[in-house]
Amino acid sequence: MGRILAPYGVRGWLRVRPQTEAIEGLLAYRVWWLDCGGEWREHRLSEGRVHGAGLVVRLEGYDDRDQAVTIAGSRVAVPRSALPPAAEGEYYWCDLLGMTVVNLQGEVLGQVAEIFATGANDVLVVRGERERLIPFVDAFVERVEPEHSRVRVDWHSDY
Numbered sequence: 001m002g003r004i005l006a007p008y009g010v011r012g013w014l015r016v017r018p019q020t021e022a023i024e025g026l027l028a029y030r031v032w033w034l035d036c037g038g039e040w041r042e043h044r045l046s047e048g049r050v051h052g053a054g055l056v057v058r059l060e061g062y063d064d065r066d067q068a069v070t071i072a073g074s075r076v077a078v079p080r081s082a083l084p085p086a087a088e089g090e091y092y093w094c095d096l097l098g099m100t101v102v103n104l105q106g107e108v109l110g111q112v113a114e115i116f117a118t119g120a121n122d123v124l125v126v127r128g129e130r131e132r133l134i135p136f137v138d139a140f141v142e143r144v145e146p147e148h149s150r151v152r153v154d155w156h157s158d159y
Contacts, residue, residue, distance in 0.1 A: 002076035007068035016055040034074040101126045
């Protein structure tokens, strides 16, 4: 749901790049899970605010810059149980990651490796025999089949 970028100031604050629909969305969750060198650890959010295009936050137990620098670069997640159910036809990015992408001709293009927002729409990064960037819009995404861990797309293999 985001990434810790770097310390902010000398009192343990951190700059965070949220990967949520609304910049402030991540502040609604009091418990964050951080990927600290491949090990996920629970942290509590003490306070935070929107700062430019991102957030600045303070987590419990991080009171100075030296402590804060130890978690710079960490990915941020929240417990799945804390998320509201996705609306019909909407998906959390984490649910799409790893899904197999198949075109209308039945060719496997690869798996969803990443997703990013462009402002106009989200884009699937599909990795197979090569990397493809497929806009996540109705014109190209025929349907998402969570029960088969598959995304069907109108995208030729030579694109």
